[in-house]
Amino acid sequence: MSIYTTKYDIIVVGGGHAGSEAAAAAANLGAHTLLITMSLQNIAQMSCNPAMGGIAKGQIVREIDALGGYSGIVTDKTAIQFKMLNKSKGPAMWSPRAQSDRMRFAEEWRNTLEQIEKLDMFQDSVNGLLFDGNKIVGVKTALGIEIKAKTVIVTAGTFLNGLIHIGDKTFGGGRAGERASTGITEDLVEKGFESGRMKTGTPPRVDARSLDFSQMIEQPGDENPEKFSYLKEIKPLLEQRSCYMTYTSPEVHELLREGFDRSPMFNGRIKSTGPRYCPSVEDKVNRFASKDRHQIFVEPEGWNTTEIYVNGFSTSLPDDVQDRALRKCAGFENVKFLRYGYAIEYDYFPPTQLRHTLETKLIDNLYFAGQINGTTGYEEAASQGLMAGINAALKVQNKEPFILKRDEAYIGVLIDDLITKGTEEPYRMFTSRAEYRTLLRQDNADLRLTPKGFKLGLASQERLDRVLEKQEKTDLFVKFLKDTSVKTEEINPILEANGTAIIPQPMKLFKIAARPQINFDDLRNLEKISTFIKENNIDQEIIEQAEIHVKYSGYIAKEKNNADKLNRLENVKIPSDFDYEKLKSVSIEAKQKLTKIQPATIAQASRISGVSPSDVSVLLVYMGR
Template identity: 55%
Template sequence: MDFKYDVIVIGAGHAGCEAAAAAANLGSKTVLITMDMNKIAQMSCNPAVGGIAKGQIVREIDALGGGMGIVTDKTAIQFRMLNRSKGPAMWSPRAQSDRAKFINEWRGILENTNNLDIWQDFVKQLIIKDGQVQGVISGMDVTFYAKTVVITTGTFLNGLMHIGKTQLRGGRIAEPASYGITEQLKEAGIATDRMKTGTPVRIDGRSVDFSMTEEQIGDFDFHKFSYMNHAPKTLCQLSCWTMYTNEQTHEVLRSGLVDSPLYNGQIQSIGPRYCPSIETKIVTFADKTQHQLFLEPEGETTQEYYLNGFSSSLPLDVQLNALKTIPAFRNVRIYRPGYAIEYDFFDPTQLKHNLESKIVKNLFFAGQVNGTTGYEEAAGQGLIAGINAHINCHGGDEFILNRDQAYIGVLIDDLVTKGVDEPYRMFTSRAEYRILLRQDDADMRLTEMSYKLGLAKQDRFDLLQTKKEEINRISEFAKNYSIKPQYINEGLEKLGTAPLKHGCKLIDLITRPQITLENIAELVPAFKEELDKTSDRKEEILEAVEILIKYEGYIQREKLIADKINRLEHIHIKGKFNYNEIHTLSTEARQKLCKIDPETIAQAGRIPGISPSDINILLVLLGR
């Protein structure tokens, strides 16, 4: 039997859910093919969303009209804003979610999305003719024809799990791997390799001595992921718990290294540098006598806990004996051990910035198949792939985010320009324009462009407009309202800041570090009255105003830098050079420019190994 669609999405992980929902919401007839409808948006590793830089990505997904932020808010059992002691460019939201409720919430969204069908099956073959994908054939021998296909298969392509010397074929524990697609894409000329990731032991909370741990309580303020006007924290809020390994723990772990797949040659693939296994930690940081661990709840009612920091592929007995050396776990019982998993990924430099393959037309890739790690990185790619798959079907300009517009733009540009030599994880340090890419203003950056595209709906756009109006109203009042010393100095001294010698505008006081909008409003009744006019999102809006006022100089300076760089983004070079014939370029530059075939001068400058002199040569040849 045959079916016809505009967009086929293979795999219902975090990338697949966003891709399918985006394409369908934009009007494409879409089918999402998944092996198990009960594992849609499964949190394969930690049941947490966000974190350093990752939280910014989730807010961007939400600002664009994606689902991850809303689902996380509705299923959160703890929320924290990380890095509050630093500047707002570093603030990063993070939430623990109820794993089961997260799945149910996403499934409910997808099953009630117009233009979207779900098919429970696996894909065994792509239909590729004349360098263009035309559909897929499922395990049940059902043929799906489509104008575009999005591959979001995560760790399932030729997945192989390791627990000591035991090897299990599968994409996740107790779930089968997928075969055939990698081999077919190799034949089509797409380069592939293997990566490795891992996950920790799952612990029965009834066996934990919590008196030997330190409690980590979440935040209970207004912050959440979604900009939509819904109530956050509807579930019971739970604590996380911290503890440390010790020298005895490390001794037990070292005794098992001979049987570790990471050190006995069993695993040859590329592993993550920034989320290493516990056995990698004790080898790499041999001088450290302890490593911090985080015990995190898997749900509102379950006794299952995730031991963050104890990812491992060591034999079961080694993992268990090592845990028992930690006082909180001396009587520990577990649901299952940690394991490592190897899987296929595809070189992302073979993609365009819209995540379409340069080799097979109308074929898109998103998520871990592009060499990334993390739910948030996957979801961000999935959203962009889904949008562009729709555009490929119905026409229009490619939807591409620049590096000064979004962390998602940084992520995709890094992938397609630099490639990966280890699982890619987003950090704030990867972004040149961190003060422009704050978590508080993702809606100000992205919602209007998504609304014009048709993904962000009217209610979201109206909320943005209201927020802009409120911010402008309060900012203008602060710029124009005059303060006289005799009315304010006593209050300023109580706040620990210097008294005025002469009058000034209110905005000049707000720039002082000791001053907040709320404490200065107590000294200036007219300003308090102005703040009280604010809508029911008062805290969010006041935070935005305060950041814009206090950091205006930094923001403007970074905008100027971004504008200068963006001039190079508009100098297009794709198809204008035969790089092999430009012998004034270095050999490395010729090789890498041929491989990447950059769209612009700016992208060429970001390719590792391309020097400023190489860029100058290209500019001279362009007549610049």
């Protein structure tokens, strides 16, 4: 079989986090798929920090895993540290995060992809797209090879006309040591697409042997680390590597300021928008001039490497300024640089030009995923890749598209935000973006999404059986708590010890467990509970699920009710050819936004910036509602 004569079902352009998940999902759903990447050695390369997860991002990784994607599994297999963030807050805020071994992460992803039967891989650069009218029919590579396909997914990351900045030095590149990609933007703009420029950056990498860790604050992993994947055969870490923390200082800030006149951020050479929530160190010094210091996280890049990622020191300042300033941070006095930090500008396409399937509106069978859509972060990219791969495969197979709603997944929130609101700065997921975050917890992603993944054909029977068992045992435990009373002499000493009111008569365990001062560790030694746990083989995961249900059942029920109300509007479809100009009493801005974005439902229309509740009411009247 030759790529010259083969017509693929799907071609995926780019082998980063989005491309890897897209290719895997499409091929696992039975579509004959080709992944084209500039370097097969850099599959799913961690271009920036060597970590997966974090606030809201960890929820996304668990959702990918629950649906049958690979990001969680690869992370668990290559992790060097695990932390559950925000444990002092409510469970809606708990967010898993893992440090990864950068080289092993890329290796594991490549090994994973090579085991997928219907997936081919090819090393070359795509510098052109092939069209037949308003339909994509293939790609053209730097070698001049034309490869035909029914659908194409572009996951180009930061490579589209990428431009790297270090002080007054500027050169083309998609990331350090790799060339930029040209041709795709130009082909799309010629077809009528709107494009823009965004910026991101990365900090220096340094040699651990040149650092004095005794001057830093150690940041170990969790004492009892968890994992991302719900698969039983994937085990938590038995050994972990510590990270460390140090600080900048007024002296460091002064040295950084000396280079501001040579900074591309301040002298006008960089005109694009960078990530608001991950600013460069010079941006932090400039914007927060009253702060004497900023945190620097010292993160190892793997088990067997001396390379260190200097998190918090992202910069595009001149190399000599980076050198002088970093040496004034505690522990970095004798630092040896392996690579200087840099900023990178790249092309993106405003995501309002997409449907919720991530297919473009202008060109049939063409999908975008990842940073091309204006997002930042491995997790956001991977989730889009998964959804694009699923929907491209479903379209090839003439099946209904797969779309996640805002009350079903953070992935649904992410895509809906991009499509209905667009973004003019790199979009990063936060728990605050999800109005139903009590429903969208990291602990229940399998309960929410694995049945959907199984129905698609991505999640295995083993996964589904485990989810059903988890739900069954959780329900059984909650019923036991509702049905079982505890005597005063058994429980009052525990209540007193935890500073909560004693009870004058026997009370159901459910009411006791619902008290905020009481957790299940306080109750598990009660004979009735310990016996039930042993007899029914209840593990810690089930106990956690039951405790969350008991303590937050009121909040969960309220969010479910609100989501159900909104979902009634999700069921009111808007015809794709609806003429918004005929709407009376609707603002000009609303008509323009509705015409441009073409929402599929009334609920989506209501979330578009510039569309007011009164505009939605008029639209409902025209829809016969």
